[in-house]
Amino acid sequence: MPEEDLIELKFRLYDGSDIGPFQYSPTSTIAILKERIVADWPKDKKFAPKVANDVKLICAGKILENSRTVGQCKTPFGELPNGVITMHAVVQPSLAKAKSEKKIIENPNQSICSCSIL
Numbered sequence: 001m002p003e004e005d006l007i008e009l010k011f012r013l014y015d016g017s018d019i020g021p022f023q024y025s026p027t028s029t030i031a032i033l034k035e036r037i038v039a040d041w042p043k044d045k046k047f048a049p050k051v052a053n054d055v056k057l058i059c060a061g062k063i064l065e066n067s068r069t070v071g072q073c074k075t076p077f078g079e080l081p082n083g084v085i086t087m088h089a090v091v092q093p094s095l096a097k098a099k100s101e102k103k104i105i106e107n108p109n110q111s112i113c114s115c116s117i118l
Helices: 028-041 095-105
Strands: 007-012 018-024 055-060 084-090
Touching: 007 028, 018 028, 018 055
Parallel strands: 007 084
Antiparallel strands: 007 018, 055 084
């Protein structure tokens, strides 16, 4: 593949540090990017994704879907020569884990606050 067809990406983490930059084909899917992020995630971070679905990628203010390709997500700002596109990587635990934690919190014996206006 010719060098000029590759898109250079880096991933900004929650604390401002970066993973990358790496070069990807425009046909690479967002799912492939997420797998790379999980594999290269710094071990010293407090929050770390366990699987690729724990990562949400944001580019130009939009959450990117796993089935989309890098070429489809390329913004006009990526047209700059030798430009590196920065995507934000956010760790969000899977929905199943969040639901199980929610059930623990919803204890029926919990005290309920009630207000009275006199």
